Amino acid sequence: MGDHRKEFLKASWANVLTNVLKIVVEGGVGLTFGSLALVADAAHSVADLLASAVVLVWGRLSFEGPDTNHPHGHDRVEPLTALFVGGTLVLLGLKLLYDAGQTILSAPESTYSIALVAGLAFAFCDRAFCYWYTKRVNRNVESAGLAALAADSKNDLYTTGAAVIGVAGMAGGFPVLDPLAGGLVSLLVIHQGVEISRENVNYLVDTAAPKPVRDDIRDEILSHEDVHGLHDFTAYHAGTVYEVEFHAEVAADHTFIEAHDIETELRNDLVSRDDVGDVHIHLDPEGLGEWKDAEERHGSSPIN
Structure with a gap:
């Protein structure tokens, strides 16, 4: 606001x-x-x-x-x-x-x-x-x-x-x-x-953000050069702004400091939007296979 x-x-x-x-x-x-x-x-x-x-x-x-x-x-x-x-x-x-x-x-x-x-x-x-x-x-x-x-x-x-x-x-x-x-x-x-x-x-009552808003936020996350996939994504109302949660897939060979910087960049980019109030991010290193059973790797998750 x-x-x-x-x-x-x-x-x-x-x-x-x-x-x-x-x-x-x-x-x-x-x-x-x-x-x-x-x-x-x-x-x-x-x-x-x-x-x-x-x-x-x-x-x-x-x-x-x-x-x-x-x-x-x-x-x-x-x-x-x-x-x-x-x-x-x-x-x-x-x-x-x-x-x-x-x-x-x-x-x-x-x-x-x-x-x-x-x-x-x-x-x-x-x-x-x-x-x-x-x-x-x-x-x-x-x-x-x-x-x-x-x-x-x-x-x-x-x-x-x-x-x-x-x-x-x-x-x-x-x-x-x-x-x-x-x-x-x-x-x-x-x-x-x-x-x-x-x-x-x-x-x-924390209703989900409209689909165009979810798609826009999801595309913004995936546009980051270090993000290779996205799952468990959701965006919902927290008052008049949105709260965003997601798992981002990044290369497994990043150092702890590099992973921290990626997470910070993702969060800062999203909270700079007028419609986003808070962001919760979990980074998944490639190779774990945690997301392989998801319905789609680069799109929305079943949560939405």
């Missing part, structure tokens, strides 16, 4: 502050004129605010290096915060969907005002700026937490657009469109929460 702590903090604070502004303005207008669509959209931002705060507090740990209690660093903190964001969105979306259904079954009461349009316009500009800024910062930071917040800000643009339907219905004398729009907002919130959660669960 690199050392981008300052950029990460600025983007996290931007999400916190813009969510506060959206809640105050849009929520205040929605409550004043009885618009469930605006209240639902503002309530969505309450979850966003909580998620932003969690990313701000927990996400900073991902920049900490290894320590006594975390010998492999804090790479899993990022997807953990993003998973919290996704779970929060799912729960909030279900609550909003229930409220919308209850309102539709009763007699919706709302009053149209130009202030509702102004509130929606502010909410749209607020989230558009937050999405643009967070996305821009995350091009360098490459944070899973910020990626989740950026995706949520983009989702907010759709939910605010859905709220427009409700306000238009109120203006046209069809107040039932307001809770219907609120229900649509809730479905969008649930969908986004599920997608964020699914992606970050993969990071946390």
Whole structure:
């Protein structure tokens, strides 16, 4: 990820502050004129605010290096915060969907005002700026937490657009469109929460790297002039980066120091990649025959 702590903090604070502004303005207008669509959209931002705060507090740990209690660093903190964001969105979306259904079954009461349009316009500009800024910062930071917040800000643009339907219905004398729009907002919130959660669960349960990534790493190892074969290779998620393990076959007549240098070169080359966090290497001297029963000598092993 690199050392981008300052950029990460600025983007996290931007999400916190813009969510506060959206809640105050849009929520205040929605409550004043009885618009469930605006209240639902503002309530969505309450979850966003909580998620932003969690990313701000927990996400900073991902920049900490290894320590006594975390010998492999804090790479899993990022997807953990993003998973919290996704779970929060799912729960909030279900609550909003229930409220919308209850309102539709009763007699919706709302009053149209130009202030509702102004509130929606502010909410749209607020989230558009937050999405643009967070996305821009995350091009360098490459944070899973910020990626989740950026995706949520983009989702907010759709939910605010859905709220427009409700306000238009109120203006046209069809107040039932307001809770219907609120229900649509809730479905969008649930969908986004599920997608964020699914992606970050993969990071946390050590799923294998995609095949193109595995092939690329394997080719890089085999490109070393002293590596004559490769087996027992695997690359899997350790947080948002990959952990790589493999046996490399080298000439049997290397001295201990030469073998050490080969292993060091292989490791340094791989950890210099942005997507690799740690590497575990075992050197096998040619002639042992340990790899002869493997399905393929110069390709992937059955592990993958």
